[in-house]
Amino acid sequence: MKRSMDADLEVLLADGRVCVDSVVLRLASPVFKAMLSTDMTESREWKISLPDKTVEAFQLLYDLLLPATAKEITPKMAETIAPLAKEYCVDGLLTKCDSVLCDQISRFDASDALNVGEKFAFAKRYGLNRMIAAALDFVVLNRTPGTLFLHPEAFHAMEDCDLSYKVPSLKQCFTLSQVLHRMLTFSSHYIGGDSYMTYMTGYPEARGWFEAISDKKGQGGFYRHFLGRGPLRQKEFAQRALMCYLNFMASDGNEQARREKYVLCDLGEIFRDWQACTDSAYLRYKDLDDKIDLLEGFPDHRPNSFLST
16 A cells, blocks of 8 residues: 555545545545545545556656646556546546647658557547647658548547648748548649659559549549548548559559549549538538649649549
């Protein structure tokens, strides 16, 4: 048993017990304040039971709640403390954990992409908004959408709004959906394009082939510009599109045939499925899309329907 100098409360934990000052807990947490109210049996016995918490984690939480503490929070400590701070509504401590973990991600490089997916899922679970933003910044700046889409926990935690999060450190403030759009369409003027293809495959793709195929009449093609107007802003469709891209990159065979299949069949099917399942799709996205067009320099050249036939 560990005992604080002014301990008046015994806390029973999964692997032991500690004695602490109840005033510290009351002042720091509204949850503990309610737990220690005079009308509760546990408070009359000056004892509370937290059977799912360990002595190490609770003692660390308590030490950081002490008014005169000089203990610095490390990333490892923050990952231990954040769930407790969230559960017991210790907002100030949760904010400190968020800041520490955000700084950790900001120091990552592309080789840490696998870790970022796990960090993103953790941040979503405990509402660490700065950490979420840092993870999204990382994905956009390093052009690694697979970090989130191919990580089961990260993908489950992802929301559609995350695809529209703007990275403030870039001059044009790219979003994750825009990065996907540039990758999928091999645009040579934005993130991705020839330089990205050279990085991925060792050689650049010829410019313009995606646009030429997608704008063909009578083959069910859709305009390149419209892919990012809806499907890539919803995570299920965005994940499907990324998988089509990866399959295309890994496939062999006649170059023109596989290109046409990728544009007209694979991505076209995603677009049609999105259009079919979204009520009033055009009106739903129209105002937002017009604003994005102005920011990106795209003309509004939409036809009467999304899909050319």
